[in-house]
Amino acid sequence: xxxxxxxxxxxxxxxxxxxxxxxxxxxxxxxxxxxxxxxxxxxxxxxxxxxxxxxxxxxxxxxxxxxxxxxxxxxxxxxxxxxxxxxxxxxxxxxxxxxxxxxxxxxxxxxxxxxxxxxxxxxxxxxxxxxxxxxxxxxxxxxxxxxxxxxxxxxxxxxxxxxxxxxxxxxxxxxxxxxxxxxxxxxxxxxxxxxxxxxxxxxxxxxxxxxxxxxxxxxxxxxxxxxxxxxxxxxxxxxxxxxxxxxxxxxxxxxxxxxxxxxxxxxxxxxxxxxxxxxxxxxxxxxxxxxxxxxxxxxxxxxxxxxxxxxxxxxxxxxxxxxxxxxxxxxxxxxxxxxxxxxxxxxxxxxxxxxxxxxxxxxxxxxxxxxxxx
Numbered sequence: 001x002x003x004x005x006x007x008x009x010x011x012x013x014x015x016x017x018x019x020x021x022x023x024x025x026x027x028x029x030x031x032x033x034x035x036x037x038x039x040x041x042x043x044x045x046x047x048x049x050x051x052x053x054x055x056x057x058x059x060x061x062x063x064x065x066x067x068x069x070x071x072x073x074x075x076x077x078x079x080x081x082x083x084x085x086x087x088x089x090x091x092x093x094x095x096x097x098x099x100x101x102x103x104x105x106x107x108x109x110x111x112x113x114x115x116x117x118x119x120x121x122x123x124x125x126x127x128x129x130x131x132x133x134x135x136x137x138x139x140x141x142x143x144x145x146x147x148x149x150x151x152x153x154x155x156x157x158x159x160x161x162x163x164x165x166x167x168x169x170x171x172x173x174x175x176x177x178x179x180x181x182x183x184x185x186x187x188x189x190x191x192x193x194x195x196x197x198x199x200x201x202x203x204x205x206x207x208x209x210x211x212x213x214x215x216x217x218x219x220x221x222x223x224x225x226x227x228x229x230x231x232x233x234x235x236x237x238x239x240x241x242x243x244x245x246x247x248x249x250x251x252x253x254x255x256x257x258x259x260x261x262x263x264x265x266x267x268x269x270x271x272x273x274x275x276x277x278x279x280x281x282x283x284x285x286x287x288x289x290x291x292x293x294x295x296x297x298x299x300x301x302x303x304x305x306x307x308x309x310x311x312x313x314x315x316x317x318x319x320x321x322x323x324x325x326x327x328x329x330x331x332x333x334x335x336x337x338x339x340x341x342x343x344x345x346x347x348x349x350x351x352x353x354x355x356x357x358x359x360x361x362x363x364x365x366x367x368x369x370x371x372x373x374x
Contacts, residue, residue: 006065006325006334010038011072012056027051066334074257075329079196082150082175089128089153094304096130099191099366104286106138108368112283113216118142119186122210124176124203125149125193129158129169136167145169146185148176177206185210189218194268198259201271208275211373217277218370220285224251224262226365234359236350243343246327246336253331265367277371285366292359302351302358311348315341 013023013034020031020038027048036042044052053060061067078084109115118140123131126147136145147169149155155171162169172179188207194200207217228244251262261267272280291301306312320341327337351358 006328007037007040007043008058008063008065008069009034009044009052011069012058012063013038016056027055061333064334065328068329068331072329075326076258077254077260079260080198085127085151086153089157091308092127092130092154094308096127097304098289098301098362099130099287099364100134100285101287102134102138105134108283109135109138112281113187113370115139115143115187115216118144120144120183121146121187121189122185122207123147124179124188124190124207124210126154126158126171127151128154128161129171131189131191132158132169133161133165133167136169146172146183148172148174148179150175177203179206179210181209183210184212185215186212187216187218189216189220191220192222194219194264195221195224195261200259200261200264200268201274204268204271205275208277208373213373215373216370217272217373218368219268219272220366220368221265221268222364222366223265226265230363230365232361233347233350235354236347240343241347244340246332246340249331249336250327265369268367268369269371272369272371276374278374280369280371283368283370285364285368287366288361288363290359290361293357299356305360305362306348306351310344311351315345 009023013020018026020034024031024034029048033042037044049060049063053063056063058069059067062069121132121135121139121143123129123145126132126149129145129147132145132147136143145168147155147158149158149171150173152173155173158169158171162171188211190203190207194203197203204217204219207219208215211217224247228247229242231241232238233241254260255262269280269282289301291298291305295301323341324334324337327340328334332340
């Protein structure tokens with residue numbers, strides 16, 4: 001994969017209120033030379049790089065765009081905004097298929113949570129209601145489901161899917177943080193929500209507020225470190241597949257700049273304790289996908305896996321440029337960003353080469369944290 005250099009000379013010059021002529025005079029070159037650097041026609045000689053970095057008081061890596069400039073505007077992930085999820089229906093439909101073993105959810109309902117009488121369930125940030133579609137047929141007759149999400153497209157899809165499945169449910173289009181306290185519920189649950197929002201403790205407090213006395217509060221999320229270690233493709237080196245150098249920098253930058261917590265699944269039990277919940281427990285979802293050509297619907301499963309994880313066979317150059325820029329803006333070096341995308345391309349190439357024959361094991365390591373409101 002071709003490495004891209006994003007010279008920051010123009011940005012640094014403009015930030016210092018200088019013209020191309022003034023910069024050229026200061027470092028001993030013509031304004032035409034400065035213009036060529038800024039337009040990508042030519043690159044500065046290697047001996048000129050330390051001169052430019054010293055003049056602007058930045059490192060050579062920052063000058064070359066391999067690290068973000070301290071003052072550059074941060075590009076937020078915006079995964080807490082409805083605009084982000086408006087075009088994610090296909091992604092959600094593909095990924096949610098591989099998140100649960102139905103018998104494990106039955107085990108939680110019957111043996112762990114002991115929900116033997118009808119309950120009213122509130123699903124916070126429900127998407128299209130994947131949890132409700134799985135849970136409702138397993139809950140005692142007379143139970144109700146209410147799903148709240150701020151994305152109209154997902155809510156519309158949820159209504160259609162519940163109707164087709166013959167499952168009773170109610171959907172509300174609303175940002176859950178603004179959802180009014182009209183009713184209280186016996187089970188208040190969320191799945192893959194806390195990791196995407198900037199104030200997870202506030203969200204959890206709101207969930208608790210919507211619970212009855214002795215309500216079951218459940219938060220289901222994936223720890224990013226677990227997730228990165230959860231893939232083996234037969235014929236590829238496991239240690240290479242697990243390598244995620246640089247992603248930690250991105251996660252930490254997002255936590256510092258946005259409040260998005262990549263490790264929220266590990267911390268949720270502690271937040272529940274601080275919120276006053278009792279009988280707090282943490283379980284691991286037992287879902288592990290072993291995918292092999294002999295299984296039913298093999299082709300569809302592999303296609304969903306590739307599409308939902310970005311293991312596409314071709315990346316447009318413009319998309320690569322924007323992705324590298326975003327990753328560097330989030331704290332990664334250009335080398336680390338390029339390495340991450342190169343790995344995705346290698347996986348895509350391998351799956352393409354072994355189409356119809358590839359075998360892999362995939363586990364998300366999803367954590368289920370729950371407690372009782374008293």
